[in-house]
Amino acid sequence: LKPAGESKKETCPVARSLAIVGDRWSLLILRNAFDGMRRFGEFQRDLGLSKSVLASRLQALVSNGVLQVVPGEDGSAYQQYELTKKGLGLFHVIVGLRQWGEAFLFAPREERSVLVERASGKPIGPLDLRSRAGKSLTPDDVEVRKVETPGRGTVR
Amino acid sequence: LKPAGESKKETCPVARSLAIVGDRWSLLILRNAFDGMRRFGEFQRDLGLSKSVLASRLQALVSNGVLQVVPGEDGSAYQQYELTKKGLGLFHVIVGLRQWGEAFLFAPREERSVLVERASGKPIGPLDLRSRAGKSLTPDDVEVRKVETPGRGTVR
Numbered sequence: 001l002k003p004a005g006e007s008k009k010e011t012c013p014v015a016r017s018l019a020i021v022g023d024r025w026s027l028l029i030l031r032n033a034f035d036g037m038r039r040f041g042e043f044q045r046d047l048g049l050s051k052s053v054l055a056s057r058l059q060a061l062v063s064n065g066v067l068q069v070v071p072g073e074d075g076s077a078y079q080q081y082e083l084t085k086k087g088l089g090l091f092h093v094i095v096g097l098r099q100w101g102e103a104f105l106f107a108p109r110e111e112r113s114v115l116v117e118r119a120s121g122k123p124i125g126p127l128d129l130r131s132r133a134g135k136s137l138t139p140d141d142v143e144v145r146k147v148e149t150p151g152r153g154t155v156r
Numbered sequence: 157l158k159p160a161g162e163s164k165k166e167t168c169p170v171a172r173s174l175a176i177v178g179d180r181w182s183l184l185i186l187r188n189a190f191d192g193m194r195r196f197g198e199f200q201r202d203l204g205l206s207k208s209v210l211a212s213r214l215q216a217l218v219s220n221g222v223l224q225v226v227p228g229e230d231g232s233a234y235q236q237y238e239l240t241k242k243g244l245g246l247f248h249v250i251v252g253l254r255q256w257g258e259a260f261l262f263a264p265r266e267e268r269s270v271l272v273e274r275a276s277g278k279p280i281g282p283l284d285l286r287s288r289a290g291k292s293l294t295p296d297d298v299e300v301r302k303v304e305t306p307g308r309g310t311v312r
Contacts, residue, residue, distance in 0.1 A: 012187070013256075014253045020261070023180065024174045024175075024179065028174060031171070092255070094170060097170045097177075100248075100249060103245055104242045113167055113302045115299075116300075117297060118298060124285060125285070125287065127284070127285050130280070130281045141275065143191075
């Protein structure tokens with residue numbers, strides 16, 4: 001999208017994030033990782049993508065520190081892919097995509113998977129964004145304060 | 157990724173969402189729309205993508221009900237693109253991408269844009285996911301209850 005060198009100057013956090021996880025396969029891999037999936041073969045069967053595409057997406061997620069390679073739990077030769085702390089930080093992004101889908105992309109009684117609290121088995125509440133004072137915020141309540149770069153005008 | 161007919165049977169809300177907004181350009185367009193951008197030319201200048209790619213992404217977002225075309229505010233011939241209620245529902249996804257980038261992709265004093273509460277001018281708090289009982293939830297606290305389809309085993 002932009003030359004690699006340019007990305008160092010990218011001052012918008014959304015754009016930086018999308019440079020790493022801004023494609024459907026990567027986000028589906030991450031969804032599966034949050035569901036506990038760890039093996040190459042499992043990802044491949046579930047997603048139905050080619051081995052080479054899966055390998056390149058996993059490699060990129062590993063080199064960006066989102067996933068890490070760990071030895072197979074049972075001492076097998078198969079390596080596994082595990083979310084790092086950085087990868088776990090994408091929890092709200094994946095949940096946000098889920099809750100949007102639930103709200104707008106299913107008919108009222110249409111069958112769908114459900115995210116539940118493990119301890120209670122009950123569905124969870126909606127994501128919430130609050131001000132420092134505790135007020136729940138809508139898109140109209142917020143604005144982006146952009147970085148001013150002298151001589152270049154306002155950039156993100 | 158899958159034949160269009162298949163998507164009707166997709167029971168994972170994350171996957172349905174990604175079929176609509178699972179690419180970097182669409183999510184950057186939506187970021188800009190949340191920032192108040194409305195015109196084709198503004199999107200094109202800001203994103204630096206080709207007119208044909210931008211036109212096809214906007215068209216897809218309109219046909220999926222995420223954006224709507226409205227007449228230019230000043231009575232000009234230029235049509236504008238506006239978030240629908242469905243599009244506004246992606247607020248937490250865009251904020252989630254922003255907050256992940258802020259937390260993991262910037263050096264401590266590196267310049268970046270900041271999301272603030274319009275009324276107070278103060279930075280906002282982090283996205284939060286809570287149980288029905290009000291407990292803040294981490295990835296370990298939740299699990300996906302998948303749809304069981306007789307004869308096909310567990311599917312998403």
